[in-house]
Amino acid sequence: MSESVADHACSVREQPFGFEWCGVEVLRCAEFRLTHVLQVKHGKRNVNIYISPTGRSIRVYLDGKELAEKREEIDLGTTS
Numbered sequence: 301m302s303e304s305v306a307d308h309a310c311s312v313r314e315q316p317f318g319f320e321w322c323g324v325e326v327l328r329c330a331e332f333r334l335t336h337v338l339q340v341k342h343g344k345r346n347v348n349i350y351i352s353p354t355g356r357s358i359r360v361y362l363d364g365k366e367l368a369e370k371r372e373e374i375d376l377g378t379t380s
């Protein structure tokens with residue numbers, strides 16, 4: 301079953317740790333030593349975002365695999 305853009309009525313449900321928006325869940329996951337973890341998921345796909353207290357370090361994982369910044373890949377030169 302498909303739904304056209306015109307017919308789409310957005311649904312948002314508040315949840316204890318975030319909200320669900322048309323099948324997309326946004327959750328406040330965890331706090332560990334002041335690093336905050338945010339999760340966005342849809343079905344089996346998920347993105348975890350780790351944000352340090354100052355915001356200087358933000359790391360993003362897609363389905364458990366870290367998404368590196370381009371400049372880091374160049375600096376490290378260890379990507380396979």
Ligand SMILES: [Zn+2]
Nearest residue numbers: 309310311322
């Ligand atoms: Zn919607």
